[in-house]
Amino acid sequence: MATKTSKKRVVKNPKKSNADHKKGVWPGIKRDFGKLNQQRRNFLQRRPHRSFRLTKRRDYQRDLKIPGYWSLTSEACRLVWRNKKTFLALIIVMSILTFALASVMSQDTYQQLKDVMNQAESNGFGGIYTTISLFSGVAVSYISGSGTAGGNVQQAAGIFLGLLTWLSSVWLTRAILIGKKPKMRDGLYSSGSPIIALIIVIGVFLIQMVPAAVAVIIYSALNASGVLNQTPILMAAGGAAILIVAMSVYWATSTVFAMIIITLPGMYPFHALRLSGDIVTGRRLRILLRFAWAVILSVLLWAVVLIPVILLDGALKGWISGIDWLPIVPTTGLILLYVTIVMISVYVYLFYRKVVESDTKKTKN
Template sequence: MKSKKASVQAVKTRRPKVSSKKPQPSKKTTTRRLTSLPNPRGLKKYFEHLMIRIGSFLNRRPHRSFRRTRRRDYIRSLPLPSYSVFTHIVTKTLRQNWKIFMLLTLFYGMIIFIFSGVTSQDAFTNISKTIENAGSIGEMFGSYGRAGLILAGTVLTGPTSLSVDQQIYLMIALLFVWLTTVWLLRERLAGRKPKLRDGLYSAGAPFIATLMLVFLALIQLLPIGFVIVLYAALAMVGALSSGLSMMIFTIFATLLIALSLYWLTSTFLALVVVTLPGMYPLRAVKVAGDLVTGRRLRILFRLLWMMLLIALLWLIVAIPLIQLSTWASHVWTWWVFVPAVPIVIACMFAWTVVWCSSYVYLLYRRIIDDDTKPA
C-alpha cells in the first residue's frame, strides 16, 4: 500500500503546475512598443521650432499679407548712384585691373572656343551666305541689318547646335568665369594683389553650390519658357489673330514674365552670396531674399539696365566685325577658313560674364553697406 501511495504522489509531483496568471510580455517587446509611439515632447519641440522660424521670417519680411501697406511703411533705403555713374564705377574698377581681367577673358575665351565650340566657322559661313543670297532681306535691312541678322543667327543657333557634352563644357566654363571674377574682385578690393593663377586655383570651391543656384534659376525661368511655347502653339493655329485674344494673352504673358523676374532678382544676388566661405545654396537664397526685401524693384531695374548695356555692347562690337569679315572674305578667298568671328564671339561670351559678375558684385557691396532693416 505504501509503495502505491508513493508512486501516485510521484506522478502528481511530475505534473506541471498551471498558473492562473496571464503571461507577461518580455521587457524587450515593451520597450519596442513604447519607442514606436510618438513622443509628445519631440512634437512639441518641433512645433515650437517651426513657430520660431515662421516668426523670424515674418520679422525679416513683414509685408506679406492681403492688407494694404502704405508706402511710407515699406520704403527701404538703398543709396545707389545713378545708372550712368554706377556703370562708370564698374567700368573704372575693371579698367584699373584691366590686365588680369583681360587675361581671364582670353584664357576662358579660348577654352570656350576649343572645348565647347559656341559656333563653328562652317555655321557662320552658311548663315552669312544664306542672308546674302536673299535679295529681299538685303534690300529691306541693308548692310547693318544683314550683319545684325548674321550675329543673331550665329549666337542663337550656336549653343542650340552643340552636343550635350559641348553644352556642359560651355556651362562649366561660364560658371568658372563668374566664380573667378568674383574671387579676384573680392581680393583686389580688399587691398591684396592676387595673380590670375591664384584665382584659377582658388575660385572653384563653391562650384557645386553655384551649380545648384543655376538649376534654381532655370526653374524660375519656366514661366517665360511656358509663355514662349504657348505663343508658338497659339500662333500656329491662328488663335491670336483677333485683338481681344491678343490682349488677353499679353496680360497673361506679362504676369508670368513678371513672376520670373521677381524670382530672378534675388537669385542674381545669391550667385554672389554663395561664393562666401562656408555658404550653402539655400542659405544664400535666404540671405539674398532678405537683402532685396523692400527694394526689389529698384534692384530689378539695375539688372535690366545691365542686360541692356550688354546687348548694346554686342551690337557695337560684333556687327562691325561681321561686316569686316564679310568684306575680307570677298577680297581674299582664304579668309573664309579663318575662324575670326567664332573666336571673337567666344571671347565676347567670357567678357559678358566678367562684366555682369563685376556689376552684380559691386551692386551687392552697395546693398550690404546699407544695413537698414525692413519696416
Template sequence: MAVKSNKKQVEKKPEKQSSDRKFTIWRSVKRDFSKLSQQRRSFLNRRPHRSFRLTRRRDYRRNLNIPGYWSLTSEACRLIWRNKRTFLALIAVMSILTFTLSSVMSQDTYQQLRDVMNQAKESGIGEVYTTISLFSGVMVSYFSGSGTAGGNIQQMSGAFLGLLTWLSSVWLTRAILIGKKPKMRDALYSSGSPIIALIIVIGIFLIQMVPAAIAVIVYSALDASGVLNQTPILMAVGGAAILIVSMSVYWATSTVFAMIIITLPGMYPLHALHLSGDIVTGRRVRILLRFIWAVVTTILLWAIILMPTILFDGALKGWFNDINWLPIVPTVGLILMYASIILMSVYVYMFYRKVVESDSKKSKSR
C-alpha cells in the same frame, strides 16, 4: 522582506524608463515646434507681404542708398580696367580652353546664318536690318549654346567654363576690394569649390523662368497658326504673355544675388536663396531695374564691337574668297561672351556689396 522589496524595485524600473523616454520624446517634439514657431515669426517679420492681403507701403518700403546707374557701372568698369591684365588673362585662358574643347560657335553655323541674311537682302530687306539680325543670331547662339560645334559633352564643357569664369571673377573682385593683388592662377585654383552649389542655384533660376518660357512658346505657336491675326486676340494673348514673363523675371530677381552669396565659404544653396530673398524684400523692382540696366549695357557692348566685326568680316571675305574658313566673327563672339560674364559678375558683386553696406550702416545708426 528584503528580497521582495528588491523584486518590486526591479519590476518598477521598466515602467520608469518608458515614462522617462516618453517625457524625452515629448520634450524634443516641443522644442522642435518651438523652433519652427520662432522661424515662422522671424520669417513674417522679415517678409511683410501676406497672401491675398494688401500690404501697406510703410511696411514694405525699404531704402536703397547706393550710387546711381552710371556711377555704379563706371565704378565696375574702372575696377576691371585697373586690373585689366588679370581679367584679360582670364578671358584668354577660358577662350583657349573653349577652342580646345570645340564648344565655340562653328564657322559653318555662322556661314549658314550669313547665307540666310544674304538671301533676305536680295529679296529687298536693307543691309542694316540683315546685319542686326545676324548680330542677334550670333549673340543668341552663344548664350543659348545652340550653335556650338560638337555634341552635348562639348556644350556641357562650355557651360562649366562659363560657371568657372563667373566664380573666378567674383573671387578676384572680392580679393581686389579688400586690398589684395590676386593673380588669375589663384582665382582658377581657389574659386571652384562652390561650383556644385552654383549649379543648384542656376537650376532653381531656370525653374523660375519656366513660366516665361512656356508663355513664349505658346505665343509663338499661336502666332504661327494664325490665331493672332485678330487684334483683340492678339492684345489679350500678348498681354498675358508679357504679364507671365514679367512675373517670372520678378520672381527670379533674388536668385541673381544668390549667385553671389553662394561663393561665401560654407554657404548652402537654400540658405543663399533665403538670404538673397531677405535682401531684395521691399525693393525688388528697383533691384530688378538695376539688373535690366546691366543686361542692356552688355547688349550695347556686343553691338558696338560685334556689328563692325560682322561688316569687316563680310568685306574681307568678299575680297579674298580663300579665307572663308577663318572664324573671325565666332572668335570675337567668344571673347565677348567671357567679357560679358566678367562684366556682369563684377557689377552684380559690387551692387550686392553696396546694398549690404547700406543696410549695415542703417542698422548701426538705429
C-alpha cells in the same frame, strides 16, 4: 561566516515605462514645434508681404542709398581697367580652353546663317536689317548655345567654363577690394570650390524662369497656328505673355544676388537664396532695374563690337578669296561672351556690396 545576499529581481511596470516614454517624447515634439513656430515668426518679420493681402507702405518700404546707374557702372569699369592684365588673362585663358575643350559656333554654322540672311536680302529684306538679324543670330547662338558645334559633353564643358569664369571674377574682385594684388591663376585655382552650390542656385533660377518659357512657347504656338490674327486676341495673349515673363523675372531677381553670396566660404545654396531674398525684400523692383541696366549695356557692347566685325568679315572675304574658313565672327563672339561674364560679375558684386553696406549703415544709425 559569509552570508549570501539575495538579489531581488526588479520587475518594471510597463504602464509606468510607457508613461515615462511619453513624458520624454512629448517635450521633444513640443520643442520641435516651438522651433518651427519661431522660424515662421522670424520669416514673417523679415518678409512683410502676405499673399492676397495689401501690404502697407510703412511695412515694405526700404531705403536703397547706393550710387546712381552711371556712377556704379563707371566704378565697375575702372576696377576692371585698373586690373586689366588680370581680367584680360582670365578672358584669354577661358577662350583658349573653350576652343580646346568645349564647343563654339563653327564657321559652317555662321556661314549657313549668313546664307539665309543673304537669301532674305535678295527677296527684298533691307541690308541693315540683314546685318542686325545676323548679329542677333550670333548673339542668341552664344547665349543659348543652340548653334554651337559638338555634343552634350562639349556643351557641358562650355557651361562649366562659364561658371568657373563667374566664380573667378567674383573671387578676384573681392581680393582686389580688400587691398590684395591677386594674379589670374590665384582666382582660377582658389574659386572653384562652390561650383556645385552655384549649379544648384542656377537650377533654382531656371525653375523660376519656367513660367516665362511656357508663356513664350504658348504664344509662339498660337501665333503659328493663326489664332492671333484677330487684334483683341492678339492683345490679350500678348499682355498675358508679357505679364507672366515679368513675374518670372521679378521672382528670379533675388537669385542673382544668391550667385554672389554662394561664393562666401561655407555657404550653402538654399541659405544663400534665403539671405538674398531678405536683401531684396521691399526693393525688388529697384534692384531689378539695376540688373536690366546691366543687360542693356551688355547688348550695346555686343552691338558696338560685333556689327562692325560682321561687316568687316563680309568685306574681307569678298576682297580676298580662300579665307572663307577663317572664323572671325565666331571668335569675336566667344571673346565677347567672356568679357560680358567678367563685366557683369564685377558689376553685380559691387552692387551687392553697396546694398549690404547701405543696410549696415542704417542698422548702426
